Amino acid sequence: MATQVVMPKLSPTMEEGQLSRWLKNEGDKVSVGEGLAEIDTDKATMEAQALASGVLRKILVPAGETVPLGAIIAIIGEPDEDISALLTEASSGAAQAEKKEQIEESTQGRAYGAPDELAQVVPGGERTQATVEGQPVKGDVGGAPSAPQEAAPQTQPSGGNGQRGDGRLIVSPIAARMAAEAGINLHSLKGTGPGGRIVKRDIEEAMKGGAPQPQAQPQAQPEQPAVQQAPARQPAVQPEGGAAPYREENVTTMRATIARRLVTSLGPIPHIFLTTEVEMDKTVEMRRQLNELDPENKVSLNDFVIKVAAVALMQHPAVNASFQEKAVRYYERADIGVAVALENGLITPVVRNANAKSVGQISREVKELAERARNRKLTPEEYTGATFSVSNLGMFGITEFTALINPPEACILAVGAMTPTPVVREGEVTVRQIMRVTLSCDHRIVDGATGAKFLQTLKKILENPLYLIA
Amino acid sequence: MAVITMREALNQAMREEMRRDENIFLMGEEVAAYQGAYKVSKGLLEEFGDKRVVDSPITELGFAGLGVGAAMVGLRPIIEFMTFNFSILATDQIINSAAKMRYMSGGQFKIPIVFRGPNGSAFQVSSQHSQALESWYAHFPGLKVVMPSTPADAKGLLKSAIRDDDPVIFLEQERMYGNKGEVPDGEDFLIPLGQADVKREGTDCTVVARSMTVPLALKAAEELEKQGVSVEVIDPRTIRPLDIETIVNSVKKTNRVVVAEESHAFCGVGAEISAQVMEHAFDYLDAPVKRLSGADAPMPYAKNLERLALPDVERIVKAVREVSYLD
Numbered sequence: 016m017a018t019q020v021v022m023p024k025l026s027p028t029m030e031e032g033q034l035s036r037w038l039k040n041e042g043d044k045v046s047v048g049e050g051l052a053e054i055d056t057d058k059a060t061m062e063a064q065a066l067a068s069g070v071l072r073k074i075l076v077p078a079g080e081t082v083p084l085g086a087i088i089a090i091i092g093e094p095d096e097d098i099s100a101l102l103t104e105a106s107s108g109a110a111q112a113e114k115k116e117q118i119e120e121s122t123q124g125r126a127y128g129a130p131d132e133l134a135q136v137v138p139g140g141e142r143t144q145a146t147v148e149g150q151p152v153k154g155d156v157g158g159a160p161s162a163p164q165e166a167a168p169q170t171q172p173s174g175g176n177g178q179r180g181d182g183r184l185i186v187s188p189i190a191a192r193m194a195a196e197a198g199i200n201l202h203s204l205k206g207t208g209p210g211g212r213i214v215k216r217d218i219e220e221a222m223k224g225g226a227p228q229p230q231a232q233p234q235a236q237p238e239q240p241a242v243q244q245a246p247a248r249q250p251a252v253q254p255e256g257g258a259a260p261y262r263e264e265n266v267t268t269m270r271a272t273i274a275r276r277l278v279t280s281l282g283p284i285p286h287i288f289l290t291t292e293v294e295m296d297k298t299v300e301m302r303r304q305l306n307e308l309d310p311e312n313k314v315s316l317n318d319f320v321i322k323v324a325a326v327a328l329m330q331h332p333a334v335n336a337s338f339q340e341k342a343v344r345y346y347e348r349a350d351i352g353v354a355v356a357l358e359n360g361l362i363t364p365v366v367r368n369a370n371a372k373s374v375g376q377i378s379r380e381v382k383e384l385a386e387r388a389r390n391r392k393l394t395p396e397e398y399t400g401a402t403f404s405v406s407n408l409g410m411f412g413i414t415e416f417t418a419l420i421n422p423p424e425a426c427i428l429a430v431g432a433m434t435p436t437p438v439v440r441e442g443e444v445t446v447r448q449i450m451r452v453t454l455s456c457d458h459r460i461v462d463g464a465t466g467a468k469f470l471q472t473l474k475k476i477l478e479n480p481l482y483l484i485a
Numbered sequence: 486m487a488v489i490t491m492r493e494a495l496n497q498a499m500r501e502e503m504r505r506d507e508n509i510f511l512m513g514e515e516v517a518a519y520q521g522a523y524k525v526s527k528g529l530l531e532e533f534g535d536k537r538v539v540d541s542p543i544t545e546l547g548f549a550g551l552g553v554g555a556a557m558v559g560l561r562p563i564i565e566f567m568t569f570n571f572s573i574l575a576t577d578q579i580i581n582s583a584a585k586m587r588y589m590s591g592g593q594f595k596i597p598i599v600f601r602g603p604n605g606s607a608f609q610v611s612s613q614h615s616q617a618l619e620s621w622y623a624h625f626p627g628l629k630v631v632m633p634s635t636p637a638d639a640k641g642l643l644k645s646a647i648r649d650d651d652p653v654i655f656l657e658q659e660r661m662y663g664n665k666g667e668v669p670d671g672e673d674f675l676i677p678l679g680q681a682d683v684k685r686e687g688t689d690c691t692v693v694a695r696s697m698t699v700p701l702a703l704k705a706a707e708e709l710e711k712q713g714v715s716v717e718v719i720d721p722r723t724i725r726p727l728d729i730e731t732i733v734n735s736v737k738k739t740n741r742v743v744v745a746e747e748s749h750a751f752c753g754v755g756a757e758i759s760a761q762v763m764e765h766a767f768d769y770l771d772a773p774v775k776r777l778s779g780a781d782a783p784m785p786y787a788k789n790l791e792r793l794a795l796p797d798v799e800r801i802v803k804a805v806r807e808v809s810y811l812d
Contacts, residue, residue: 187740187770187771187772188767188768188769188770188771189740189768189769189770189771190771191768192768192769207810208772208810209810214771214772214810215740215771216810
């Protein structure tokens with residue numbers, strides 16, 4: 016029996032995926048478990064596997080295209096089987112929403128087949144659940160695991176046009192479909208239908224690159240002069256008095272995820288920020304000695320910060336916590352998310368159980384994770400479920416900054432550059448290596464004093480790293 | 486091809502079928518000696534005699550039931566209602582007997598019967614004589630419901646209805662009996678039940694019309710063409726079984742639908758088409774399906790009000806412009 020291959024849920028925050036590359040061509044034989052395609056999710060590039068054996072009859076989503084979770088991307092069947100019904104279903108988009116729902120049930124990183132195929136996969140869903148429960152930390156770096164997935168883009172509130180006062184985007188079904196297929200951001204459009212509804216002609220205008228017209232153009236009407244249709248995206252010589260010229264690039268999946276995740280941070284979470292100065296001279300000396308001992312694995316100051324933060328967290332469980340609406344969750348180990356800047360985004364791979372690992376071990380892990388993060392080869396488990404995060408912009412010469420909490424974590428530590436600074440010690444002016452750190456706290460569970468006490472401990476250990484072995 | 490009226494086309498269909506099969510007989514009020522209230526049965530008594538062309542008393546329930554009984558024992562009755570308004574009296578026989586007998590006898594009885602006659606509004610015959618009842622009959626499993634809009638469709642569909650082994654409600658339109666059109670020659674001209682017809686092709690908006698709204702929709706399409714809007718006119722011709730596929734394929738092309746009907750909107754055929762379009766082509770719609778139906782009121786007697794109670798060309802044009810976001 017022919018089965019549909021749908022866009023699988025490959026990461027907990029995934030809403031859509033970009034079909035990066037097909038590993039099989041139409042007509043190729045495939046068997047269960049074989050790689051079908053590479054999918055760019057919001058975080059990583061992963062492989063979608065076949066759940067049925069047969070022949071890859073039809074590829075419905077070409078490489079490079081982005082489709083929502085559950086969209087039918089291909090059909091696997093017998094070589095001579097009639098797949099027209101499945102094709103019709105795929106093209107009608109029917110039942111896809113349902114599939115998405117079914118996929119949402121699970122966070123299993125595999126490509127699901129048609130609904131009856133799904134029945135066979137359900138045990139896999141249970142496996143997934145068991146895995147999640149096996150970890151003290153559930154969910155991803157952000158969204159609370161219990162939080163419902165965000166609805167389709169058109170229902171997300173934002174400040175764009177084509178929406179009502181309640182923030183709901185109104186868009187006709189065909190317009191929504193065309194926009195999705197053409198990769199047009201509906202929020203950037205102004206709807207010309209009743210009540211600002213975005214309708215087919217608005218998408219057609221957007222595809223032409225022009226501004227939406229108030230009326231559909233009768234077909235008989237001659238083409239307008241090219242000057243009036245100059246697409247907004249093209250840089251044009253304009254007088255400086257007018258609006259600034261600009262160009263637009265489609266938002267990448269990762270950037271969209273960053274945007275969506277971050278508005279769940281400073282908005283809903285009441286942040287407070289606590290800054291302190293840390294004298295790093297002794298840590299610098301210890302690092303120098305360590306690196307002399309083992310030149311093969313040079314540790315960084317940030318590795319020390321991660322280690323010390325983890326140790327301090329064990330002494331201040333209130334900071335290693337998560338606000339869960341009706342409960343406060345206190346984590347029993349420190350899994351530190353380490354922000355890694357990528358060429359066009361960022362990701363926070365997690366060093367698990369950092370409190371129990373040596374600085375050298377942490378250093379090796381961070382290097383390895385960062386390397387794979389840059390190649391977008393991290394698995395979802397490797398970048399989700401931290402209990403606390405560290406963000407360091409010292410290498411960019413930033414001396415002090417505030418970071419946005421990565422929900423559902425309670426705190427994040429922003430680490431600035433270490434700078435030789437004149438300080439007064441015992442009445443004398445002397446120069447010390449000063450590093451400023453700023454703790455962002457979710458004030459719902461971490462009060463100023465609670466955060467301050469954590470920073471005191473962090474400062475004490477960093478200024479006297481022998482405490483690490485005390 | 487001969488150009489004939491719809492009245493003549495219906496007459497030809499019955500005549501040809503009655504010549505072909507002697508089990509077919511016609512019964513109804515004034516069908517024989519008077520040659521039909523609308524002269525659809527003109528000349529049939531003369532040709533086939535009073536055993537096969539039978540004047541009935543004014544007892545709709547009685548002669549409808551007689552027809553069902555005759556069908557059960559192997560005859561193929563055509564029951565004419567002077568208008569379908571009077572079929573309301575016969576609904577027990579139509580709905581409880583004709584529509585159910587094949588099912589309830591476990592297939593032992595076929596009911597090859599046609600109930601036919603004018604349906605819908607005429608000219609100033611007021612509330613009780615202007616009703617369009619297709620949604621009533623289409624509601625019940627076991628009945629087929631046919632509504633031709635041209636002489637050719639009328640002939641081809643009536644011949645198929647007479648040959649069908651299940652009960653068929655064949656709804657003509659009094660206003661349209663004199664409409665002329667080309668009808669293919671030959672006794673084998675049949676149009677299968679359950680096949681919609683694209684009366685005009687277009688790309689911007691689909692108008693689903695039936696019976697008397699088909700010519701109106703075609704005129705509206707001409708008018709709209711001048712305004713730069715290309716309209717596709719689809720006539721389902723058979724309400725049940727409904728050829729939703731043709732409608733949906735059209736909607737996939739045009740993304741907009743207007744359903745024009747003379748019957749009331751509430752629980753009507755337009756509502757059914759609208760629901761099925763939503764089910765099958767939701768992702769293709771650019772605007773909500775627009776129904777243009779008869780007024781939600783008993784038909785007024787006054788000529789000016791009667792005109793206002795029915796869809797017309799102007800309002801079809803307006804409805805198409807509305808779903809195309811042009812006004």
